[in-house]
Amino acid sequence: MFEFILDDKFQDYLLILDKKMSTTGSSNPKVTRKNASGNRYDMGWQYTIDVENNSRKVQYKFCSKIFSGGIFRFKHHLACTHKNMEPCLKVPDDTRKEILEIWVKNAEATERKRKIINSIDDSENKNDEIQQVISKQKGKNTMDTFMTKGKWSSSATGSGQTTINQMLKRELREDCCQQIARFFYACAIPFNCVKHPEFAKMLELVGKFGSGLKPPSYHDIRVKYLKKEVTHTMELLEEYKAEWKKIGCSIMSDGWIDKKRRSICNFLVNNPKGTVFFTSIDTSDFSKTADKVCEMLDAIVEKVREENVVQVVNDNAANYKAAGEMLIEKRKRLYWTPCAAHCIDFMLEDFEKKLKVHATTIRKARRISTYIYSRTLLISMLRQFTKGRDLIRPAITRFATTYLTLSCLSELKGALMTMFTSNSWKSSRFVSQQDGRRVQQTVLDSRFWKNIIRCLKAALLLVKVLRLVDSDEKPAMGFIYVEMD
Template identity: 55%
Template sequence: MLKSVGEYGVGLKPPSYHEVRVSFLKKKVDHVNASLEVYRKEWKKTGCTIMSDGWTDGKSHSLTNFLVNSPSGTVFIKSIDTSSAIKNSMKLFEMLDDIVNEIGEENVVQVVTDSASVYVGVGRLLEEKRTKLFWSPCAAHCLDLMFSDIGELTVFKDTIIKAEEIAMYIYRHAWVLDLFRKFAKNRELTRPAVTRFATAFLTLKSFQDRKLQLRAMFASEEWARSSYSTSVNAKKAQGTILGDTRFWKAIKYCLKCVLPLVKILRLVDGDEKPAMGFIYEAMDRAKVEIASNLNHVRDRYKRIWEIIDTKWDSQLHRPFHAAPYYLNPISMVGKLRRRVQRASKASY
């Protein structure tokens, strides 16, 4: 824009305040609405999914974005301040019902929200009134809850806490961080984020990937001579990295349990292809992979499977998810292949 202004030269008349907030704004709104017409025609032809995405802004206001997904992609519809309605199922139901009206009930195949208890009630109300659409909990949110429950198991919780403490110590001290980057050749540790429980396990993965560099740093003469090495937190971190063999074994065990689930999270949270026809197959494959990673010793993965099944059966084990699975030839071929493999092993 500034380049265009410069090319115009002296004498350019800027738009007035009235033009910007009235006529120019109206033109932009008309342009956006016109661009949505292509999507609206597709919604009538193929149907669409309404998605709600809640978040909290810097002033602690609860906001909900509404988007519509169809084969051509996802478009943003509106954002509503839901601070006063976030715990009121009837208000949330009325809000979602209005969105369905706006898009057209005949065009809506599915409504997707997170799986919080209040939204479960909203989903039931919506399906009772709108008998031709389905309500589904968000698959990514369901997986996130799996990670949360798995992360509460003792070995996972203790290991994650240790890794987070070391990562925070390194990143809170500029000199220590610079030293780590020298040994890691400018590669970073994945630090935990508050929005996704899965990032805690990605932190463990980054520790496993940087194990040699971390051990080399804390064993280096440069570290030993620094003033940082004498603090309590530094000695604790050094002791864990260099002397706690159970820490590294626990990381390996944790990753064997959760990395197959991380693959599914990437599948359902990505935009490369529609995931609904693949998620049943992916979950089945993940459970088999977890058991295989732990040498089929049931006691080592039994609790993990129980957490997966509890969340899966109560949230995503639904007819609307099962139908694309059975209609997807790729998924069915994979299922048959595994059955043949299991039958072959049983025959020996």
């Protein structure tokens, strides 16, 4: 039944096509250009103005350009598709969207016709007479040729409809991305936030909702959804607590000072499932004696439950060490473990305090960096010779910044020596100052650079281990003993 209906429609189409071809095939046809002023039926022509004394050219209404092409290229110009024609920069958005919608509708209609013709061509029960008519009618004026070679025919990448949709989505995506970027710029949000997985999840849910999404209000963010997030976090914490009961966990404490100069002590719980923040205590109001530290650690162990705790990890300072010994004396099942990164940092500090060559070299290096970075003109001069590099760089770890600075000085040795022997330095006012001459003598002293190499050879192996144990990328205890050996 389905094939019979298709055959009837196709026969009607062939009859109309034959009638049209017989009419246009007369001996003396009257030829009329399809873009002539009396033969413009496409709605795109309403956006043009006829050029006086020239029936073959028209003028764009929006950008005032004059052209002599067909309506096909002109509509690409209005739709700003960047195909066959440069886009119009002054076309209104509603007009551009209207033209793009027409492209989509035409592409969909053309695609439907192509599918009907292909279905007929592929049918095994075709009438022999229809097959003969099809073979005769194939030519440059037939629908088959238009659908095969036309602008909106299917290709290896998909149908014409898909191409138009991709075009619309590409422009819409550019606008969306520009607005997202503008939000980042206006609110001074760090760019690396786009790497966070929650950012991608947020945009995915917004896309699923579609247009008309009402954003959350200030009160929603501050109260409603914050409470929900706290509840969600506590539910996740319950999953971690279940793992603590199965395989145990480690309690870690870390002290720091915030921007308000408050002393904060954070407590975290770690096990193979991951590390979670447990709580924090403001220690600004009391002295962190061994008894007080032991009291804090004991309270955290009580909350986590003693049977789940394997060890307590904290700094290797004297008060924390004494507190750890007091804690394991009270709770026999626990171990106290000093922080490996803090221990190695103490070793590097001992290098500076107890080895004369290290102390002297580090003092001179600090004098150089302090002198340069306290003067704006010298910073500018330095970056000209070092090609933008600095003597002090942000450390990958929180410790060993002294030896990392020595490493930077060693790498920039040539640039520094060139700078302090250049005409820019000799013509500056700093060369006549006592501090400036002292820094110049230090930079040009070959013994100073030899001592830097000696210090780095002694310390860089420890710095390498320090980077490993202070990194958050992977657990360090599996290789810490081998690296220390």
